[in-house]
Amino acid sequence: MKDTLGPMAQGSRTAEVMEAIRRRLATRALAPGERLPSIRRFAGVMGVSPSTVVEAYDRLAAEGVIRSRPGSGFYVVGVAPSLDLRAPGPQRDRAVDPFWVSRQSLDAGAEVLKPGCGWLPPDWMPQTALRRALRQLARAPDALLAEYGSSLGPPRLRRILARHCAEEGLEIGPDALLLTPSGSQSIDLVCRYLLRPGDTVLVDDPCYFNFQALLRVHKVRIVSVPFTASGPDLDLFAAALAEHRPRLYITNSALHNPTGGTLTAQTAHRLLVLAGAHDLTVIEDETFAALEPEPSPRLAVLDGLERVIRIGSFSKTLSAAARCGYVAGPPDLIAALTDLQVATNFGGPSPIAAEIVAAALSDGSYRKHVEGVRRRLSRARKEAAARLADLGITPWLMPRGGFYLWCHLPEGRDAADLSRAALRETVVLAPGNIFSPAQTAAGFMRFNVSQMPERAWQVLAHVLAEPPDRHG
């Protein structure tokens, strides 16, 4: 499409190009220091003439947003941060940067599909219970709607959580539970309390990508151990304990993210014996527990919260918009984390949000809702696995529950390349290496079976049909 428009329309085209660049800066699709698309290429993308792009880039440069380097194009202006959140060593491919995936998923427009994201679509969530909870809360006592509330978090939700723990055989007192604004913040609080820069932390390979992002904030050394279908490889786990003396091990129980693996009782027991022998503290993240068909062995239950700290949230089966997480651990630790949370947040989650969570969990419809989600996911996993097989993509294992399939790509295909190609067609994928501290999962991809409408399959088929050398 050519610019054959008058000066007014020309001006608004320039504004459009400027706005498109600003949007990319805001969503970090373009990061500080990065080169802007070439004039010619971006003119093609925007359907405008190169002179319009030149005008837009010049104006952004005049505003100080970007800077021209003669002979080499335009670059995003940006100071070097004091805290470098990226991996050390050589600059990674942007498609394997965890932040890139998080922000592409969180900040995606309505047109973007997200088979790479970590949550269920909104219409899979218990909307009726949530809306009833909001209407109930509109009649709550004044204090509940206006005050900070207890430093440990609203007692009603803590009682519900303590009851859940007791049902699993984990009897804990009210001083063993702290509510927080999220599962991530639960881990962050524990890390702030336990870790010092330079400490070593053990994680699974692959593991939830944000564990790595979070640990980088704490400036610790990350050591990873391969994860098998039944838990971490215990021989390598033992060797890592002996060699690296890690302070902490962070893992997912119930349904491992991204693999969908599940601890066996034997692995859980042996792991705890090893942890005891090496004075290792364990964070067990049970974020996906509600999606399990039946409860699998839990480190926290076996250990009785002596060296295992349990964390979780309500984001996967209730609402990610409530933002409420928890930590269960020894009362000494909980007391210290409570002070830490008062110092850094003057309290925990939104008491209003925590009450909504408590009300929705107590709603008569919630248990049925979760059972329905499990059945629906079970069907969706089978259907997705079959369609993936048609594309030459095979699940590493067939999980007992949850919404993830961790898959081998066809021989020779690179997940980061495919993800970049899919993003050009507004589909966010989750390439294997964002989960792999050792960067050994370039041939893997994590799919969220609840987030794959027809167009996602079309784009996936399309990017797979292109020869590998076309990407890059």
Add this chain to the structure above:
Amino acid sequence: MKDTLGPMAQGSRTAEVMEAIRRRLATRALAPGERLPSIRRFAGVMGVSPSTVVEAYDRLAAEGVIRSRPGSGFYVVGVAPSLDLRAPGPQRDRAVDPFWVSRQSLDAGAEVLKPGCGWLPPDWMPQTALRRALRQLARAPDALLAEYGSSLGPPRLRRILARHCAEEGLEIGPDALLLTPSGSQSIDLVCRYLLRPGDTVLVDDPCYFNFQALLRVHKVRIVSVPFTASGPDLDLFAAALAEHRPRLYITNSALHNPTGGTLTAQTAHRLLVLAGAHDLTVIEDETFAALEPEPSPRLAVLDGLERVIRIGSFSKTLSAAARCGYVAGPPDLIAALTDLQVATNFGGPSPIAAEIVAAALSDGSYRKHVEGVRRRLSRARKEAAARLADLGITPWLMPRGGFYLWCHLPEGRDAADLSRAALRETVVLAPGNIFSPAQTAAGFMRFNVSQMPERAWQVLAHVLAEPPDRHG
């Protein structure tokens, strides 16, 4: 009262004593490492025989909660934390420990009065607007109730904030604003990004006590400058910049906490010139801004968010139960803080809570509500000042707005002593030295005029009537 009861009743008395100790541990009235009250003293407090207390202490020791040190009594068991949140140097008096005050206020039972706390009573808050907002939200689109939402926070609230900034003459783009779970967390995020252990940070003396608690988490050196009625003492401020080369200055604008002082235009301008000359970054906390009768000079507006970072929340005039804060700053910084917040919290405030805040702020009744609160506070300040004068307590200045009076106690009276005595009568006060990094405010007390029902005055009169040597 003597124990002349049978073995059953004796057993339940022991359980009561154990419960009383547990409660003190849970609220940190007794902290790890601390000595328990003597057998004889606690028997008096509880109205039981010493043998009952011995039995209770022995059982708690058998449970591993406390430990006996022969010849020196019982101590709370507790590991030395890796992260020591208390002030360095000699152990401070517990009544001047900021955590003690925060947690006594946050975790106070219904019977406890809190003239020392930092918020308005629930019935002063816009309950009608909050309840209307909850009912509106019960009809919101599915995605809003279930999804994480944008990494910068819900756009609706960010637009409202940007409009407020524009009304003050601070034009900012949407990429200059990040929503967070609280004002404290806003400061914490900036500190995590900018500070390194061992850096020096400048604060006012006196200043909001939680600034100190938060800075201790960051292991930085705290240097304080005396605060005058018109802002920090600029000569001493300049000297501190030259001598200590601080990386950051954290202050309250609008209505300074605890003094109620207000920056003059001249002080604000000179302060920024000094900051520029020493490459100092400033965090301006405008938490109390809505309570000002007219806006006072703001560093962020004068500076145009070049080296001043604005933070705030909605806890003082809307709801502390929503838990929503913000940071306004240079887009580069905001982008980095956004990544940091994704890494440590996978997003910002509860989107549900942020929508409630947005809806309540947009409610037709909100502006009138705030005007009403200001008028009511103006009366309450005058009345409280008059009654305090009767007790020999005089405000350091009469603030233009807000709910605090920072007061001189009668000659020779110690605020920590009086606070301990008042706490025995279930009234939480805020003794001066918790606000004073230099510990020069033992003769000051901060009163919240909105939290002083008749019994608070009686207890205050009563503890003042006791001779000073009775406390301790």
